[in-house]
Amino acid sequence: MRFQSRLRLLTFVLFLTCCAFQLHAADPLPSWNDSAARQNIMAFVKKVTTEGTPDYVPPELRIATFDNDGTLWSEKPMYFQMYFAVDRVKTLAPQHPEWKTQEPFASVLKGDYKTAFAGGEKAVLQLVVATHAGMTTTEFEQIVNKWSETARHPKTGRLFTEMVYQPMLELLAYMRANGFKTFIVSGGGIEFMRPWTNRVYGIPPQQVVGSSIKTKFEMRDSGPVLIRLPEVNFIDDKAGKPIGINSHIGLRPIAAFGNSDGDIQMLEWATGTSGARFALLVHHTDAKREYAYNTGAVQALKDASEKGWTVVNMKDDWKVIYPPLKK
Amino acid sequence: MRFQSRLRLLTFVLFLTCCAFQLHAADPLPSWNDSAARQNIMAFVKKVTTEGTPDYVPPELRIATFDNDGTLWSEKPMYFQMYFAVDRVKTLAPQHPEWKTQEPFASVLKGDYKTAFAGGEKAVLQLVVATHAGMTTTEFEQIVNKWSETARHPKTGRLFTEMVYQPMLELLAYMRANGFKTFIVSGGGIEFMRPWTNRVYGIPPQQVVGSSIKTKFEMRDSGPVLIRLPEVNFIDDKAGKPIGINSHIGLRPIAAFGNSDGDIQMLEWATGTSGARFALLVHHTDAKREYAYNTGAVQALKDASEKGWTVVNMKDDWKVIYPPLKK
Structure with missing residues (x-):
């Protein structure tokens, strides 16, 4: 009898462990505190993915665009x-x-x-x-690859590619699990980002939009090459972001994520039409774990409050900032 | 007994019908005659999709680019x-x-x-x-949509979007079924193609590369808009094709399909590097079912023969040209 009751207890403990594990596994945004930002995101995703409702959006139109500097990874002390x-x-x-x-x-x-x-x-x-x-x-590409595998942040000593926000990595995966195509739309150089965005964010090169310089096609003895020219081709910032989105994606995003005044037009472009739309600003409020600043985001924060865009208060809304370091 | 033997016969006939149907369903390129062009395509696809071989290419790098005018749909008597x-x-x-x-x-x-x-x-x-x-x-977009649903070809009376090549539709589907991402890379206007490419080719807007005019972001009372300006932005032809590919896709195609001198650089860009690569030219040889001409393709055909690119002889290699009309 004692053996049987112990067995029963063991079974019960195992059962609870499984439940706890399943509950944990079922949370797609474990690094987000259960505050308004997280709730708004999940409510929006549920709304546009529930078939038979007026807000339903078919998967091929579920386009989400993300700024990079200050939105997916840090941008201080400088880009x-x-x-x-x-x-x-x-x-x-x-x-x-x-x-x-x-x-x-x-x-x-x-x-x-x-x-x-x-x-x-x-x-x-x-x-x-x-x-x-x-x-x-x-x-x-080779130069960027080598740099991205060795260069480290002056304050944290992490690789720059480890200075990405864990909650945003979870958000990217969550959106994709819900049928979204995730794009980067950044003022940064398109060819500076593409070599590592798939590895770091799960975003392939063809879903990266950025600033660019002109290139020239040339036939060499060793084969064809594209030469990078010292001439600006496109600046993917401010009013350039909707233009870059239109050029590269050809669809209007239904959700857009940014952190600064350079993202205002992208967020307007995503939200300024009928149907369910979502805009989010990452507000850098965490001087201890990251940086705290409003510089370059004053107008965006004002717009967010006027237009009902969701604002992430980094200090309060995120349980962790960066992903655990790989050993 | 008579009933039983009839039943047996019926079962046998049903069995044969199923076999025939399955055999038919198993052919991914039913409109292609079993000539070199078809064999080359299938050998290439088998080669790059067979794991554990030196020519294997992982799905995320299986990029195939297709010219549009004269490659996916007709281009005569004029574009x-x-x-x-x-x-x-x-x-x-x-x-x-x-x-x-x-x-x-x-x-x-x-x-x-x-x-x-x-x-x-x-x-x-x-x-x-x-x-x-x-x-x-x-x-x-609305203007193009309306036009594409009503405008008809002067010779055949078909909608222009019904002047697409049935064998190429099968090829696009076959490549995608084998893990390829299919892109259009055309000298035509990017925003002239995007409204209908998904419906007609199964190619979504973000996988269409083309020529473009500049646009301008503007906030109106009704919301944000992009205005199309009377100024050329980019010509996606000849040496522009590798540039457009690099800008929009950020990966080098491993297979490219064209029909004219405007496609030479794209085919060079796809093939002019190590690893398994494939290039194909559609040669318009069918005066009866389509058009027969070398104009604008003389150099490309010469290059094809020198560089071993596959050439489709439309008259001999394709069983049909256009898809059956929907009733």
Whole structure:
């Protein structure tokens, strides 16, 4: 009898364990606290995926667009692509002795990024042209790949590709599990992102929209190549985002996710029409676990409150910021 | 006994019918004669989809690009998009009394397309700007949709969207069934194709690459719109095709299908690297069922023979040209 009752107890414990495990496995957004942001997301997804309702959207029209910098990964102390640019400047410096005295390169080589980028857009463009052009697309992909596998964030020591938001990784997977196609629509360089977005976000190259420089087709003895030219082709920011979306996707998103003033037009484009629509802003409120700032997002936050866009309060809404490090 | 033997016969006949049906259902390319073109296609697909072989390509890299005009649908007596343009000129003529005396519009209105297009690229551009710009992207989509559901080919009387090649429809489906993503990469207008490519080819808007004019984002009282501007953005032809592929897809195709000199660079881009690659040209050899011409394809056919690209001889390789008409 004692044996039997123990067996019964054991069975019961096993049963509870299974239940707990199943409950856990059934939560698609485990890193989100059960606050309004999470509830709004899940209510929207349920609404557009429930057949027979007026808000139902067929899978082929379930397009969700995500900004990258500050929305899927961190963007401080400066855009990660700028770390790529300054790392490239350091690598290329031996071939460019003139950079020792020429701005913004001189400041970059001294490690004084503040002075380097004080030149604003012009300085950024000079750095991008010097570091992102002049090679084939294949060569550039290899350069980005190598960088993304080794370059680390100055504050956390993580690889930059480990500075992605765990709650957003869960959100991407959750949207896809519900029949959405997830796209990146970023002001960042399209060919700077594509080499690693599939590995990191599960987003393949053809679903990445970004800024670009022009390319040129050339036949070489070794075969055809595309050369990256020192000339801006498209800036995928602000009013450029709906244009980039229209050009690359050809469908209007029904959900859009951003964090800054550069995302306003994308969120307007996604929501400013009839039918169930969803817009979300990530608000950086967590000085301890990430960064806390409104700079560059003041208008977007104002619009969000006026237009009923969902705002993620990072500090309160997210249980964790970054994914656990792989051992 | 007589009843039983009849039953046995009936069962046997049913069995044979099922076998025949299954055999038929198992042929993915029923409109292709069993000649070299079909054999080359199937050998390539088998090669890249057989795991554990050196030529195996994982599904996410199985990118196949298809030209449209002359490859997926007919292009004679003139590009179908030009019929769209001249139909638009006729519709808009009452608002443009000046067109009565102004070329190329005057000739279009007289039905003299030969004179209208004698002006070459300049005339085409004038017609495109006058008929494809000045409205929102949503309005243009509606205009194209309406046209595609009503406009008919002058020779066959079919809807233009019924002038697609049945063997190519089968090929698209066959490639997709084998894990390929199928893309259109056409010199035609991207927004002229997108409204109907999913319905006709099973190719969704985000997998259509084409030529484009610039657009502008604008906030109106009714909501945000994209305005189509009278300014060329990108010409997706010749050396533009690899550039368009790189911009929209970000992966190099492993198979490419075309029919003219405008496709040479795309076929070079797909094949000019290591690994299993496939290129195919549709050669228009069927004066009776379609059209017979080498014009605009002389160099491509020469390249095909030198580089071992597969050439479809339409007359001999295809059992039918167009799909059966829906009743």
